[in-house]
Amino acid sequence: MTDGSLRMLDEMIARRAAQQAEMGIPAPHWNLENSGNSLDELLSEVPCKQVSLGLPSQVFSSGLNVALQRWPVVEVESIVAPRPPALLPPWKPHRQKVVTFGITFPEGEAFLTPKPSRESEGAEKNTEEELVSIEPPKPVSLMDDEALAEAKKKLTRLKPPEDALSIEDRLFYLLQPPLQSWLAGQELIMPFEPFPYQYEGIGWLFSKSSALLADEMGLGKTMQTITAIRLLVRSGQVRRVLLVCPKPLLPNWQREFRTWAEELPFVVVEGDGERRRLTWTMPGVPVLIANYESLVRDFAAFGEGEFPKFDLVVLDEAQRIKNRTSRTAETARALPRRRSWALTGTPIENRPEELGALYEFLEVVPPNATPDLRQLQYLSKQFILRRTKNLVMKDMPPRLDRDEYLELLPAQKYAYEKAEKEGVIHLNELGDSISVQHVFELVLRLKQITNFDPLTGESAKLDRLEADMEEIAASGGKAILFSQWTKVLDWLAKPMSKYGALLYHGGVPTKQREPILKQFKEDPDSHIILMSYGTGAVGLNLQFAGYVFLFDRWWNPAIEDQAINRAHRIGCKSQVIVTRFISKDTIEERIDKVLTEKRELFARILGEGDDCNSSLSLNASEIFGLFDLKARSAKGTKSIGPK
Amino acid sequence: MSHGNQDPFRMGFLTAVEDAERGFVGGLLVTNRFGRPLEFQCTAPVKPNRAQQILYGPTLRPFVLGELLGRTLIEKVGVKPHLVLIESEEILDLRLHVPMAVGCLLDKVTDDTTQLALGKHGIGFHPDHLSDRTDLVRHAKAIPADADLREPFERVREALAETVRLGSARTA
Structure with missing residues (x-):
């Protein structure tokens, strides 16, 4: 078929469609799926209307009507498909496998149920799960109510220590409750509400295995230390603590332990040599309190490697070991322990080098190391916490x-x-x-x-x-x-x-x-x-x-x-x-x-x-x-x- | 002294964080009645694929947080909580897949008998499991009245952010 005849055919179909439209005849809808074998059958499907067949003569002159009566030749050729035709599988929700990671917290020691208050003694006995009535901690009266309320809003969270690298260690600290709720008077009884800076100190000590708490005198180093020890015992981090202090302070520490950790048993190393030896090796005592003199004497009396091991050793008035060649300092360094804390209000009494001896006890410098000023500054930032009254107790009465x-x-x-x-x-x-x-x-x-x-x-x-x-x-x-x-x-x-x-x-x-x-x-x-x-x-x-x-x-x-x-x-x-x-x-x-x-x-x-x-x-x-x-x-x- | 982890009433705090690149990371912290941690489980990041996004539509989030992450964590945790707390009602359907009570934390305590007052908050339950409330009433007394039950969720989120951060640092 030439281009000219095709054009003519197109024109003819267009004209016819226009005519049909004028007469109201709808265009045929070819349904190929239902199509038959002949044109008649095809046309029979179309809704028809009688129309005049008076077609323009030029249609016949084209010769196309003959072509319309001739069936096209269709050749069928089979091809090989690359894969069998896929059937869409039915989709059904399935349980995806999820990888998990977990840590279990060490089983801590639960403290004994506090004694019921006198008022409640006559009342009905509490059932096992009901809370025992415990008086909340009394705020120390140095702040007014507004300041206390403001301070309460700020919760003290434990931070992972800088040297904690494993995810387990870091999560252990991150997942502990804020100190304020931990010490809110239900699980741990506090006789007095600590100050915000004391909460900070407790949290800092808790997360440190080497620490020098050097708060100025009177800011509550004793209380912060005792509370941090309580929390460590409670969370299963330590089971055996040794506290060493000068002899005149033994009664003071005993009194403070009774005040701040009523439920925590402690034993003072005293008496004759045999009794002291027995005390040192006594199992199941969470806290031992000894003075420097008896420690030095008794440590020497034990054979090498026989001295009991401690999870934590605390040295009070740690300036006692500032002379690193003294027997006291040598004994303190030789104590088998996992954590070392030192307490002093005067970390440097005379010369900055005295800090070197304390750092050696804390095991943050090698033996006999003499850190220079820059190293001391770096170590101080990491291992010393020092607050002065001027900084934290602005409301304290003047001196x-x-x-x-x-x-x-x-x-x-x-x-x-x-x-x-x-x-x-x-x-x-x-x-x-x-x-x-x-x-x-x-x-x-x-x-x-x-x-x-x-x-x-x-x-x-x-x-x-x-x-x-x-x-x-x-x-x-x-x-x-x-x-x-x-x-x-x-x-x-x-x-x-x-x-x-x-x-x-x-x-x-x-x-x-x-x-x-x-x-x-x-x-x-x-x-x-x-x-x-x-x-x-x-x-x-x-x-x-x-x-x-x-x-x-x-x-x-x-x-x-x-x-x-x-x-x-x-x-x-x-x-x-x-x-x-x-x-x-x-x-x-x-x-x-x-x-x-x-x-x-x-x-x-x-x-x-x-x-x-x-x-x-x-x-x-x-x-x-x-x-x-x-x-x-x-x-x-x-x-x-x-x- | 007695041992501390045999607490009569344990609570689980279930939540998740969403990382734009890696997807959802779920975490479950089991604590004793005072909020002291006993066990923590978290998941690797889970990112829904395109098919899940299309097919689940608006139910994708409840599915991932509840059925996928929550159910897995509860099954994995060794110290089973008596009550699993969630912050959003949209994942309450988790209760249909786990054997223990699931409660949604509500800000206000109302007189609604289907709710339970726990600490400073009210707890809502799945409508098909309202009997959970009855089972928990006796335990509710063991929770201090001023307990802030939202706080542990902060801890979980912080821990999850830390795991994502450490995970990113390791893969970098």
């Missing part, structure tokens, strides 16, 4: 310091000048054989005279103290007096007896100390307690005392601060007045000047408001300088403070 510069009384002055003159002459006579001990002896003698004249008993400080005490006793107040010498304290006991003076120093047997403190707290006629720095400066809670007297000065302001903080600590409700007695134009004034300058220098170096972090004792050069003498030895940094 008012006043330095009383007192003129010596005539007899005192005569004795002092004579002793100084003779002493200096003697020192000069010694020439090159002079040692720091010689100068130190003179300083001590002069300091004693500033306290009182040994011949006449005259004392400007005592006169002043009596005047102050009269006022304090009249107002029902209580005062703590610190001195370096027990002899001075004994001497003061007599004139102070009218104010119900109590003595508390190293000469008082340990068993009598607790009753003395109790009497000082409860006896309204007891207005003053006379304490030595060595025995009374650490670990005691005397926040009910509003006055502190430093009768003479210690060599190290950090120790003085510790002493002052017996009264100025959490729980104190009113301001604490601290009076330092300094005799004018004497060695005391000169020492005070040197110490003040050094403290300022140290604060500038450490910064961050840490003005009482650690301070420096006088070194040999400085002690020689007190008498305008020059140190004969090149080793000018030797500390001369009394041991």
Whole structure:
């Protein structure tokens, strides 16, 4: 068929369709599925209407009608399909396999059911699953209600330690409940609501296997440590804890454990050698409390590898091991343990290197390592938590310091000048054989005279103290007096007896100390307690005392601060007045000047408001300088403070 | 002292996080009545395929979170909870596939007898399993009245985010 004839056919069909449309005839719908074999059959399907067959003659002239009557030739050829025709499978939801991962938490120790309160004793017995009525923790009254409510909103969550790399370890910490709900008084009973910074400290200790808690004195290191131990025991992380403290603090730790962890059994290592040995090896005791001396002695008594293992060893007043070659330090490092914590308010007493000894105990530096300043800073960030009162206790009543510069009384002055003159002459006579001990002896003698004249008993400080005490006793107040010498304290006991003076120093047997403190707290006629720095400066809670007297000065302001903080600590409700007695134009004034300058220098170096972090004792050069003498030895940094 | 994990009443906190690239990660934390963790199970990320997305339509999420992840986790967990808590009613149908009670946490406690007051919240149950409420009434007393039952879900989400983060770090 030519293009011309095709065009004609198209035109014809179009014309016809137009005509049919004009006449109302619908276009045929070809149903191929139902189609028959002939055109008639095909057409029979179409709804038809009689129409005139008068078609235009030019259609016939095309010759197409003949072609329409001829059947097309269809050839069938079979082909091979690449695959059998696919039938669509029916889709049905199936259970997909899901990969899972899980951790099981260690089975912790459940604490004993707390004793029911007296009110509820008569009431019906609780069923096993009902909650026992427990009083919620009492908030310490240093914050107002609004501040407390605000602090409560912030929940303290445990964070995984930086060195926890495995997913199990990290999830263990992440999935623990917030400390506030853990310690909310149902599972663990807290007698007092901790402060937010204390929650932070507890959480930090919990997640650390090596930690140095160096909060300033009075911020509750003891409570934070005990609570962290409770949580570790409760969550099955530790089963055996050893707490080592100085001997005078043993009663204090026992009291604190009874207060903060009523349900946690502890045993104090004491008695004769056989009994102590038995205590060390006693099974099933979660907490052992020992003092440094008995630890050193008993550790040596056990054979190598025989000493019992501990999950956690805590050293209180850890500056005790600052000398890393001492037996105490060596013993502490040799203790078999998994976790090591150290507590101290003065991580550096004299030199930053002292931290090295503590880090060695914490096993974060190799043995005998001497980390440089940059390394120390890095380690401090990771392993030390230190908060000062200035930073965390903005609402705490103020501490008012006043330095009383007192003129010596005539007899005192005569004795002092004579002793100084003779002493200096003697020192000069010694020439090159002079040692720091010689100068130190003179300083001590002069300091004693500033306290009182040994011949006449005259004392400007005592006169002043009596005047102050009269006022304090009249107002029902209580005062703590610190001195370096027990002899001075004994001497003061007599004139102070009218104010119900109590003595508390190293000469008082340990068993009598607790009753003395109790009497000082409860006896309204007891207005003053006379304490030595060595025995009374650490670990005691005397926040009910509003006055502190430093009768003479210690060599190290950090120790003085510790002493002052017996009264100025959490729980104190009113301001604490601290009076330092300094005799004018004497060695005391000169020492005070040197110490003040050094403290300022140290604060500038450490910064961050840490003005009482650690301070420096006088070194040999400085002690020689007190008498305008020059140190004969090149080793000018030797500390001369009394041991 | 006695052992702590034999608590008379244990709760499971079931939730999931969605990672845009990897899909859903489900987690179940079983705690004692005070919220102390006893066991934690989580899944590998599950991403629904195109067919599932088309065929499940709006029911895809309940299917993945409930039937797929929730049911698997409950079957896998060793310390079985007495009550599994969920945060969304859309996965309450999980109850049809597991043998223990499933409760949906509601913000308000109402007088509705089909609900149960637990801690600070109300708990809703599957309409076909309202008897769960009766079984749990005696346990409800063991839960402190001021218990915040939403808090453990935060822990689970944080743990799941950590697993996804560590998983990504390992595959990177």
